[in-house]
Amino acid sequence: MGSASGVFHTEAVTKTFGSLCAVDSLTVAVAPTEIYGLVGPSGAGKTTLIRMLSGLTEPTGGEARVLGARMPWDRRVVEHRFGYMPQERAVYRDLSVSENLLFFGRIYGMKRRRIAERTGMLLALMRLHGHRRQRADRLSGGEKQRLSLACALLHEPDALLLDEPTIGLDPALRYEFWNHFRDLSERGRTILLSTHYLQEAERCDRVGLIQKGRLVAEGDPETLRQQAAERSGQDELDMEQVFLILTGEGALKEAS
Amino acid sequence: MSGSRISAVAERVLRQLGHDRRVLAFMLILPAIAMLLFGYSFSGDITDVRVAFIDEDGTDLTVSILEHLREDDAFDVTVLETVDDPEQLLLKAGYQAVIRIPDKFTSLYYAHFAMGVATSAQGTIDLTLDESDPQIAATVKMGLADAAMDLGEGGPIEIDTRELYGVEVRFIDSFAPAIMGLVVALISTVLTLLSIVREKVDGTFSRIWVSPVRRTEFIVGYVIAFGLIALVQSLVVLTIGKTVFDIVINGSIAWAFACVILFAVGSVGLGTLLSSLAQTESQAIIFFPLVILPSVLLSGMMWPIQAIPRLLRPLSYVVPLTYSNRLLRAVMVKGLAPWQEPVGFAGVLIFVVLTILLASTVLRQSSGERE
Numbered sequence: 001m002g003s004a005s006g007v008f009h010t011e012a013v014t015k016t017f018g019s020l021c022a023v024d025s026l027t028v029a030v031a032p033t034e035i036y037g038l039v040g041p042s043g044a045g046k047t048t049l050i051r052m053l054s055g056l057t058e059p060t061g062g063e064a065r066v067l068g069a070r071m072p073w074d075r076r077v078v079e080h081r082f083g084y085m086p087q088e089r090a091v092y093r094d095l096s097v098s099e100n101l102l103f104f105g106r107i108y109g110m111k112r113r114r115i116a117e118r119t120g121m122l123l124a125l126m127r128l129h130g131h132r133r134q135r136a137d138r139l140s141g142g143e144k145q146r147l148s149l150a151c152a153l154l155h156e157p158d159a160l161l162l163d164e165p166t167i168g169l170d171p172a173l174r175y176e177f178w179n180h181f182r183d184l185s186e187r188g189r190t191i192l193l194s195t196h197y198l199q200e201a202e203r204c205d206r207v208g209l210i211q212k213g214r215l216v217a218e219g220d221p222e223t224l225r226q227q228a229a230e231r232s233g234q235d236e237l238d239m240e241q242v243f244l245i246l247t248g249e250g251a252l253k254e255a256s
Numbered sequence: 257m258s259g260s261r262i263s264a265v266a267e268r269v270l271r272q273l274g275h276d277r278r279v280l281a282f283m284l285i286l287p288a289i290a291m292l293l294f295g296y297s298f299s300g301d302i303t304d305v306r307v308a309f310i311d312e313d314g315t316d317l318t319v320s321i322l323e324h325l326r327e328d329d330a331f332d333v334t335v336l337e338t339v340d341d342p343e344q345l346l347l348k349a350g351y352q353a354v355i356r357i358p359d360k361f362t363s364l365y366y367a368h369f370a371m372g373v374a375t376s377a378q379g380t381i382d383l384t385l386d387e388s389d390p391q392i393a394a395t396v397k398m399g400l401a402d403a404a405m406d407l408g409e410g411g412p413i414e415i416d417t418r419e420l421y422g423v424e425v426r427f428i429d430s431f432a433p434a435i436m437g438l439v440v441a442l443i444s445t446v447l448t449l450l451s452i453v454r455e456k457v458d459g460t461f462s463r464i465w466v467s468p469v470r471r472t473e474f475i476v477g478y479v480i481a482f483g484l485i486a487l488v489q490s491l492v493v494l495t496i497g498k499t500v501f502d503i504v505i506n507g508s509i510a511w512a513f514a515c516v517i518l519f520a521v522g523s524v525g526l527g528t529l530l531s532s533l534a535q536t537e538s539q540a541i542i543f544f545p546l547v548i549l550p551s552v553l554l555s556g557m558m559w560p561i562q563a564i565p566r567l568l569r570p571l572s573y574v575v576p577l578t579y580s581n582r583l584l585r586a587v588m589v590k591g592l593a594p595w596q597e598p599v600g601f602a603g604v605l606i607f608v609v610l611t612i613l614l615a616s617t618v619l620r621q622s623s624g625e626r627e
Contacts, residue, residue: 051462054462054466055465055466056462056465056466075466076468079466079467079468084462084463084466086459086462086463087459088458088459089458089459090458090459090460090462090463091458091460092458092460093458104463104467107464107467107468107469108467108468109468151463
């Protein structure tokens with residue numbers, strides 16, 4: 001279980017690269033079983049925030065916690081309990097689908113028998129069972145993406161950090177991915193994901209709108225819609241319009 | 257065929273290359289390095305062969321032999337008072353030849369033509385020779401024969417050469433250990449380098465560093481994999497060497513395998529180190545000639561290090577394969593245990609420790625891992 005303040009929790013976390021401030025004093029708390037979406041244009045700081053939470057990037061200021069552990073320093077305490085899916089498909093292209101899963105299962109200390117059980121289950125869930133022996137580089141883009149998600153889910157993590165998990169997928173596959181996320185949340189998993197598809201924000205429990213490293217608005221999709229409606233005086237806004245109103249036109253153009 | 261389409265393709269390729277400054281720099285530097293190394297690495301003259309000279313006769317004639325050898329650039333002559341076992345000087349003191357002129361050599365030399373009649377008496381010089389490098393052995397034999405010919409009037413001189421390893425060592429016999437080292441170095445370094453760069457490019461690296469894998473475990477995993485590959489490669493080289501070329505193996509095969517695996521460990525470390533300098537696979541590929549050229553030209557593999565010009569020779573001692581060659585030749589041709597070739601053994605050990613430690617630091621930086 002996570003700390004009282006959230007499974008994923010950042011407190012005024014900041015990351016600078018030279019003179020560039022990628023993430024600027026950002027505070028986010030994701031509650032257990034929640035699907036939290038970081039939404040914003042490319043270069044807004046979503047990946048940097050996720051990398052700080054995963055322990056890959058050290059914050060310049062503030063702190064990032066996962067399940068109560070301060071990242072990256074205490075990451076060894078929680079490394080078995082969260083799963084990470086990088087933006088790149090991040091699978092071994094010269095290994096088969098099942099060999100990829102076997103490797104990622106083994107580095108998490110899983111027994112071969114358990115890996116085999118989970119592999120069967122996940123390949124069925126991801127509709128990859130017909131590709132078990134196929135090399136990853138022969139899979140289509142969508143299939144690779146599903147394999148990448150399966151690798152993140154294999155060790156049954158309590159919490160998931162997914163960096164642009166639906167990027168490059170066709171609408172039908174994106175819909176399918178979101179069904180997986182909802183299903184995982186109902187099974188008690190907490191998910192923090194990033195996306196630049198504004199429509200996907202609708203399917204999150206809560207959304208953080210990020211622009212130039214700052215959190216410009218946060219809340220469930222309905223609350224954000226109301227905020228935007230109050231600010232603009234318009235009704236029946238879709239998420240693109242909500243984003244436009246809450247962040248400004250330039251950001252919307254960049255995002256779309 | 258369209259000229260504009262062809263030029264569009266050519267221009268695009270050049271632009272792409274131009275955008276990668278590292279690749280561009282190497283494209284220009286590499287031909288220069290290759291030309292200089294090929295041009296200078298083999299001077300054609302072997303110099304500084306370490307020779308121990310023991311003069312038990314101590315006459316003007318024997319001193320003139322010594323002077324002749326000293327004037328020859330091929331030799332670095334050390335005069336010793338006495339010697340009990342010349343072989344030990346070769347095996348343990350680093351000499352490549354021991355020349356002993358026995359007592360009464362001069363009188364026997366002149367006795368041959370005493371009173372104008374040729375007798376069977378003749379002066380004999382004892383030469384004990386390290387033949388593990390046949391080119392050096394040939395240089396010593398030739399240099400000593402020259403010195404003996406210039407003595408002026410007197411009888412013929414017999415040079416009694418002792419074959420240290422029981423049989424005459426051919427080029428292929430001393431070449432086989434070098435091939436083993438080269439193959440292992442190339443495969444382990446190049447494949448580790450490519451594999452790690454590919455992990456970076458594909459994003460699997462970040463997945464690994466988020467998982468419970470420690471960087472030590474990561475390196476040891478690579479070491480085990482490439483250690484096994486090195487073992488199989490060595491078996492192939494030795495099997496073909498023995499069955500097709502009938503190479504001389506005087507030493508322990510087990511020690512040879514142990515040394516090859518040790519060298520593979522260092523090569524994995526080197527590949528990991530180089531991977532920190534490359535962000536893409538094309539940048540990684542340009543390192544290949546930088547590993548291959550010095551290994552082939554400066555390690556004493558093709559010709560003795562003493563045949564490399566003195567100015568360039570310090571570079572040989574930076575090339576890891578130089579130490580592997582010494583070590584493997586000592587183990588396989590001379591039949592020594594690894595520690596009886598201290599320079600080669602220490603060189604390989606330092607190579608292993610240094611590259612693995614540095615590789616670990618490099619991985620820590622690229623993984624952002626903190627302990």
